[in-house]
Amino acid sequence: MMLRRNTVLPLLLITVIRCSIPTQVGGGNISDTGNVVAIAAGADSIRIDANTALWMGIYSSNYIAFNDSGFADTTHADSGRPLVYRDLDPGRYTLIFRDSSGKTLLVQNVPVYPDSTFLAEYDTLYVTGTVSGLARSIESSELMTWSYAFIPGTPYYAYTGYSGSFVIPGVPPGTYRLQFYGYSQLPPSSNGPEILLDQGGTVVVKAGETTEWGR
Numbered sequence: 365m366m367l368r369r370n371t372v373l374p375l376l377l378i379t380v381i382r383c384s385i386p387t388q389v390g391g392g393n394i395s396d397t398g399n400v401v402a403i404a405a406g407a408d409s410i411r412i413d414a415n416t417a418l419w420m421g422i423y424s425s426n427y428i429a430f431n432d433s434g435f436a437d438t439t440h441a442d443s444g445r446p447l448v449y450r451d452l453d454p455g456r457y458t459l460i461f462r463d464s465s466g467k468t469l470l471v472q473n474v475p476v477y478p479d480s481t482f483l484a485e486y487d488t489l490y491v492t493g494t495v496s497g498l499a500r501s502i503e504s505s506e507l508m509t510w511s512y513a514f515i516p517g518t519p520y521y522a523y524t525g526y527s528g529s530f531v532i533p534g535v536p537p538g539t540y541r542l543q544f545y546g547y548s549q550l551p552p553s554s555n556g557p558e559i560l561l562d563q564g565g566t567v568v569v570k571a572g573e574t575t576e577w578g579r
Contacts, residue, residue: 401441401461405474405482410457411448414441418461422449425456425473425517428545436519452476458517460536461489468492470518470536493569496531499524499544500578511546513577515567535569542567542577 402413412420420441427434441447441461454477461469467489475482495515499508513530514521518540522530543564569575 401469401486403459403471403474403482403484405476405480407478408452408476409448409450410452410474410476411446412441412459413446417442418463421460421519423458423517423519424453425458427517428514429519429521430512430514454478463489466492468536470538472538490537491571492534492536493571494531494533494574495535495542495567495569495577496574497529497577499528499530508544508546511544513542513544515540516543537569537571539566539568541565
C-alpha cells in the first residue's frame with residue numbers, strides 16, 4: 365500500500381457530528397481544548413484539521429502493536445496545517461490525539477470505504493485510565509501465561525509473563541475488546557507458533573480509574 369500524507373485533498377462530506385466520549389468523568393479528568401479537532405474520511409483518505417499542536421496516531425482495525433501487523437503511523441498535527449492520509453486500504457481506523465499533559469482523545473471506527481463519508485469534530489481530551497488483571501479466559505477461566513493482553517486496532521498491550529498478570533496504562537476512556545495472544549505450546553519456544561488464544565471480551569475504561577480483568 366502506497367501512503368502519502370501532509371497533502372490537502374478535497375473530500376465529499378455529508379455528515380457533521382459534534383462528539384465526546386460517552387463516559388462519566390469528573391471535571392479534573394477532562395480538558396476542553398477550546399479548539400477543534402476535525403476528522404473527515406472519504407473513499408480512501410482521512411483528513412485531520414487541528415487548531416492546536418497534538419501528537420496523533422492512526423491505526424487500522426487489524427493492527428496489533430507487538431507484532432507490527434496491520435497499518436500504523438504516528439506524527440504531530442500542527443495548528444492550521446491539514447494532515448491528510450491518502451491511498452488508505454478500505455476498512456475502519458482508530459485515531460488517537462494527545463496533548464503535552466498526556467490527556468488523550470481516541471476515535472474508533474472511522475470508516476474508509478468507496479461509498480462512505482464521515483465528518484466529526486471533537487473539542488475534549490481526557491485523562492487516561494488503566495486496564496490490569498490476569499489473562500484469564502472468560503469461557504474456561506484458564507490462566508494464559510506467557511501471553512499478550514492487547515486492544516486490537518490500538519497501540520495498547522502488555523506481556524503477562526509466567527504469572528499471567530498484566531497492566532496496560534494510558535488507555536483513553538471508552539469501550540474496547542480485550543484479547544489475548546500467545547503460544548500454542550508452553551513454555552514458549554521457537555517450535556510453538558503464536559496464535560490468538562482467546563477472543564476476550566468487552567472492557568470499559570474510565571478516566572483516571574483502573575479497570576480490573578480476570579481477578
